[in-house]
Structure formats: C-alpha cells, structure tokens
Amino acid sequence: MHVNPRVFLDVDIDGKRGSIVIELFADEVPVTAENFRALCTGERGVGQQSSMPLHYRGSIFHRIIKGFMIQGGDFTRRNGTGGESIYGGMFNDESFKRKHDTHGLLSMANRGPNTNSSQFFITTRPTPHLDNKHVVFGRVVRGYDEVVAVVENTPVDANDRPTAIVMIANCGEL
Numbered sequence: 672m673h674v675n676p677r678v679f680l681d682v683d684i685d686g687k688r689g690s691i692v693i694e695l696f697a698d699e700v701p702v703t704a705e706n707f708r709a710l711c712t713g714e715r716g717v718g719q720q721s722s723m724p725l726h727y728r729g730s731i732f733h734r735i736i737k738g739f740m741i742q743g744g745d746f747t748r749r750n751g752t753g754g755e756s757i758y759g760g761m762f763n764d765e766s767f768k769r770k771h772d773t774h775g776l777l778s779m780a781n782r783g784p785n786t787n788s789s790q791f792f793i794t795t796r797p798t799p800h801l802d803n804k805h806v807v808f809g810r811v812v813r814g815y816d817e818v819v820a821v822v823e824n825t826p827v828d829a830n831d832r833p834t835a836i837v838m839i840a841n842c843g844e845l
Contacts (some may be wrong), residue, residue, distance in 0.1 A: 677713040677845040680727070682818050682827060685835035689818035691793075692845065693777055695809040699779050700765040703757075703787065703808040704778060709757045710744070710789055711842040719759035721747045727789075732822055732837040742780055743839065744790040753844065754788035760785050769807035772796040775810035775819065795823045803842045 675698055680691045695704035709715050710758065713726030727744065733751045747753035763785040770807050771778065771794055780790035811819060817819040819833060825833045 675720050676704065676708050676720045677812065678708055679841075679843060679845055680711070680839050681841040682732070682817075682822065683765075683836070683838045683840045684821055685837075688840060689821065690814050691811055691818045692813035693809045694812050695777075696769065696807070697698050699768060700806060700808045702762065703765045706756050706758065706762065706787075706789070706790065707777070707808065708816050708844060710746075712804075712844050715757045715795045718747070718755040721753070721755050723755070725755065725757055725789075727839045730839050732833065732839075733782050733821060734792075734831045735825055735827050735837070736831050737823055737827075738796055740792040742790065742792040742820060743837075744780065746789060753830070754790045755790045763787070764806050765808075766806060767803045771801045771805070771807060773797055775811035775815045776807050777811070778807045779803060793819055795819065798842050 676695050678693050684807045696703035710727050718725050730746040732741050732743040746751045774795050776794045779787045780792050
C-alpha cells in the first residue's frame with residue numbers, strides 16, 4: 672500500500688510557534704507533491720535561477736485573506752512576486768481532479784496556466800472558483816485550528832499583507 676508523505680511547517684506568528692502537518696497527495700499529483708516535499712526538506716540545494724536555497728525555512732506568509740486563504744512560499748523575494756520550483760523556474764499544472772471543496776486544502780498559487788513554482792496557499796473555506804485553475808495537492812491533517820486559523824486572523828494591511836511577521840521557522844518531512 673502506498674502511503675502519501677507528510678510534511679510539517681513550524682510557523683512563528685509574532686513570536687509564537689505552532690506546527691502544521693500536511694499530507695501530500697503524491698498518489699495523485701506526484702510532481703507537485705514532490706516539489707513541495709523537497710522545498711520543505713531543503714534537500715535540493717540552491718535554485719538554478721535564483722541561486723538561493725530551495726527551502727521554505729525562513730520564508731513568510733505574505734498574503735492573508737480572512738475567509739479565503741493564507742498564502743506563502745515566496746522564498747526568493749518574500750513578497751509574492753518570486754519563487755522557484757525544484758525543477759528550475761515553473762512547472763505545468765498536473766491535474767485538476769481534486770476540487771477546492773473544504774477548508775485546509777493545500778493548493779498551488781500561480782499567475783495563470785502552467786506557472787507553478789513554490790508559492791502555495793491553504794484554503795480557509797471552500798473556494799470552488801479556484802477549481803480547474805489551481806492544483807490541489809495536499810491537506811492539513813494537524814494544526815488547522817491551532818495555526819492556520821490563527822494565521823488567518825492575523826491583522827493585515829490594505830494589500831492583504833500581515834502586519835506581524837508570520838514565518839516558516841522550520842519545516843521538513845515526517
């Protein structure tokens with residue numbers, strides 16, 4: 672029996688730490704799941720394009736929209752304009768089989784078709800308008816109420832950027 676990998680994100684919210692555990696759907700979207708898993712472990716070294724470590728550790732959640740999602744994964748620019756995959760730059764949408772039908776889903780952030788890199792978001796409610804546009808590739812199995820909901824309720828500015836630092840202090844595979 673195939674067991675999907677699980678990863679963790681230790682998130683610091685204005686100095687308070689909590690942990691999110693995520694099951695990756697490697698059985699359905701292996702390319703997308705492997706990209707996220709390897710960015711959690713940092714095992715791939717530095718990026719071909721950015722020459723920066725391919726690792727989520729030290730990156731931030733740069734966009735938070737209450738009642739919608741929390742977004743992070745831009746470890747190159749830390750503001751939502753960067754990111755890089757383990758494959759070098761961007762990679763294609765793998766499958767839209769899974770739908771955004773509940774909270775706690777992990778999905779790829781992108782700038783249009785086939786523009787996946789390292790940015791991701793976690794839903795905080797069903798978001799069917801994102802179906803067939805963003806690849807769902809995992810789900811939060813622990814830490815939703817303790818961490819994701821707390822991040823979601825972090826104060827933000829007019830551009831949906833948190834006013835407190837919300838950082839991935841550590842991450843890896845379980």
